[in-house]
Amino acid sequence: MTQIDDPWHMLSGEERMFCEVLERICADRIAPLAAETDESSRFVHEQLATLGEAGMMGANLPEAYEGGGISAPALLRAVSIVAGACGSTASALTAHYLATDSILIGGTDGQKQEWLPKAASGEALGAFALTEPTAGSDPADMKTRARRTEKGWHLKGSKCFISNGGVADFLVVYAVTDPDKGHRGISAFILPRGTPGFEAGPPERTMGLRGGHVFTINLDCELPANALLGEEGKGFRTAMQVLDNGRIEVAAQCLGMAKAAMDAAIGYAKERVIGGIALSERQGIRWMIADMGLAYRSALLLSQEAARQRGLAHEHGGRFSLASSMAKLGASEAAGKIADTALQLHGGYGYTRDFPVERINRDLRIMRIYEGSSEIQRIIISGNMLA
Incomplete structure (x- = not known):
């Protein structure tokens, strides 16, 4: 492949090697577990441990905190590789990134030194607790309160749809x-696992x-004064910066799963023979494949541009x-x-659990909802265009 044909030509040689090794690890140790993980609904502890060994648990962090220190485009590529092997694993991984990005962006030097190296090695798994039953798309309407006490803070409220929430180490x-200050009255706190007054329900049946x-x-927790992440009142700003990162990582997950579905469909079309002719030789099927390729490349270019801007902002x-x-x-989208096209191309077989496109369709559906639904993204985009 020449550079002009290579969609990842911007990666350094070291980053390419990292991604190539990651691809082999995911193909050998994570992808084979994907179907059974889906059937059993067992949390991906084993897969995250594998990613810890591969350096992926801290790939979003600087080397100063034992992270990978890779570029934003390389991180986009790496997350897409994990997602192509197993959507559940990529979801848990990127939820961990939301937590560590929160500390990296909003934390004190001491908090960064305490938590980020452990998170980067895989020793400590993180969760990002923002969403509430009445404050999903509008975090400024949250009801969870933190009140100052003589010893620190009293944290009281509830959160919902928190990825990793019941299994995280922090x-x-x-x-x-400060309820009178709107979004400027929101702060963030680091809550270690085992804190009295913390209770997680059973995993949602998704x-x-x-x-x-x-x-x-x-x-309903008592926290020490140093549990406050960085400065009081800076939580909303931190969360919005974290979500800028996180939305690119959602895009990366989509790219990985979409490519896995597309590759499966192309392979099936070449092998499936009907009436003595392979599906891939039929014009209608070729148009479906072309449409998938166009949609994928368009999404890839949008995502790479966002990653490029993320790197510049950093x-x-x-x-x-x-x-x-x-x-x-x-x-x-x-x-x-x-x-959906990949499933259609498989015909009735695509609707069975014997083929991965059925699982990929289910795994992808949430991507248009979490970290800001498609409707919220349209509001953000149009607001920027009209400003």
Whole structure:
């Protein structure tokens, strides 16, 4: 493949090697577990341990905190590789990134030194606790409260749909510390596992991503003063910056699963013979394949541009919310169409659990909902365009 044909030509040689090794690890040790994970709904502890060995649990973090220190485009590629092998594993991994990004962006030096190296090695799994029953798309309407006490803080409330929430070693919990200040009255707290007053319900029974569990959590906790993440009142700003990153990682998951579905469909079309002719020789099937390829490449280019802007923002400051929202919206909707087309191309077999496209379709459906639904992304995009 020449550079002009290589969609990942911007990666360094070291990053390419990292991704090639990761591809082999995922093919050998993670993809073979995907179907059984889906059937059993068992959390992906084993797969995350494998990713810890491979350096993926801290791939989003700088080398100063034992992270991978790779570029944003390389991280996009790496997350897509994991997602192509197992959507549940990628979901749990990127939820962990939301927690560690929160500490990296909003935490003190001491908090970063305490938590990030453990998170990067896989010793400590994180969760990001923002969403509430009445505050999903609008976090500023959250009801969870944190009140100052003589010893620190009293945290009280509930969160829902928290990925990793019941199995994490630490959670970054967002709560209102000053109700009179709106979103400027939101702060974040680090909540270690085992804190008295923390209670997680059973995993939700989800349509897809069955090995990447989401939980409702209830909070009535006393926390020390140093549990406050960074400065009081800066939680909303931290969360929005974290979600800029996270939406690109959702796009990466979509790219990985969409490519897995597309590759499965192309392979099936070449092998499936009807009336003495392979499906791949029929014009209608070729048009379906072309449409999948066009949708995939369009989503990839949007996502790579968002990753490029993420890298620039990391170096020079600034936000990349528009690019991030476009990538998340474009990739999630394209992936849904690609996976649906791949299932259609398989015919009745695609509707059975014997073929991976059935699972991929279910796993992808949430991508148009979490970390800001498609409708919310359209509001963000149009707001930027009209400003």
